[in-house]
Amino acid sequence: MNLRAFLSSFLAILLVGALAACAEQAADPPLKGASIGGPLNLVNQDGQRVSDASFAGKYRLLYFGFANCPDVCPVDLAVLGAGLRQFETDDPSRAERVQPIFITVDPERDTPAVLKRYVANFHPRLIGLTGSEHEIQQVVTAYGGSALPDEPNEAGGYNVNHTRFILLMGPDNAPIAIVPHDQGADGVAQALDQWVR
Template identity: 40%
Template sequence: MVKRQTPGSPERKFSLPLGLIAAIVLATVTAIWLISVMAGRPPANTAQENARALIGGPFTLIAEDNRTVTEKDFAGKYMLIYFGYTFCPDVCPTELQTMSTALDMIPQDKLDKIAPLFVTVDPERDTAPVMKQYVALFHDRLIGLTGTIEQINDMKKTYRVFAEKTEDTGASDYLVDHTSIIYLMDGNGEYLSHFSYGTTPEEMAEKLTRLIP
């Protein structure tokens, strides 16, 4: 954490570039995610088998039109899920734009099988109307999901998502450190694959086209 300078303290002669700080934070939270996924379980034949057993499950959330939705509403669809928040200054918009561009690059028959979801990790600020306005900036198929703090926390646990508010911030002016991973779940709601931060739209589109029949 980079501390704020206090009055009367000597002026800093150097500082880390913002891009490097962001990279360090993303590497840290991704490492936490990997440890969380792999810890406390017997070895499996592959990392994908571990992930399939540990990631995903039932959830109850609130859609942007204030409907209550569960995983059953997306049965038969390949859920493409990103966890983030609308006040995110850079990482979330970048990843949602990558997802949106990739969706526009795949064949229509495969696109029709995908339910792209943006799940907030900041339900206190990301109400249903806020989510509706935000997802409209990216793709007409993107569905924004929020909920109570308890509902969001339950889904974070189910999907092994790390997210927490940063320290030394005001009551309503804060950032949220979180994993930046896009999950692809199959038609039964089971983990199929994921896309790490930095995946290009072309790479994502190729993989979606290959994995979705």
């Protein structure tokens, strides 16, 4: 094979690789067109009312749970926080466009003060949101979740059974993907790297 033929073959291989990478990046998000999401009008951990406009231009990394959760919520939020910190280290400018949000499914106990203490354990930018039972139920349903409190025990304590997922929404509040928290911080960071532009 002469030099010209070798270079032509080599360039063709590079071109195919570049086109494949572009096609992979241009792939539609898994949740494109899904009817997930809706308006947010809740109260943050500082007692301030927030809406969609509060997160304009931001990717929203959403998790539904509750501060008294004995097991899965703290584990998932720790993974979310670690994955976001990893993405912040790898690409600070894109990571700045991601707003992590924890929405309680237990508004009776999760007051703004409770949420303020709770979310501080997982990431400095994690926002906790609460509201009335009606407001929370509307948001949970709109975002494809469910939450059902158990019967209280003799001491008045109860658990809340809820769906468990980390949802990435775009700056236009359109659904993008379920972030794989079961793959640890690396899975969260990789999903953010794939979908945050």
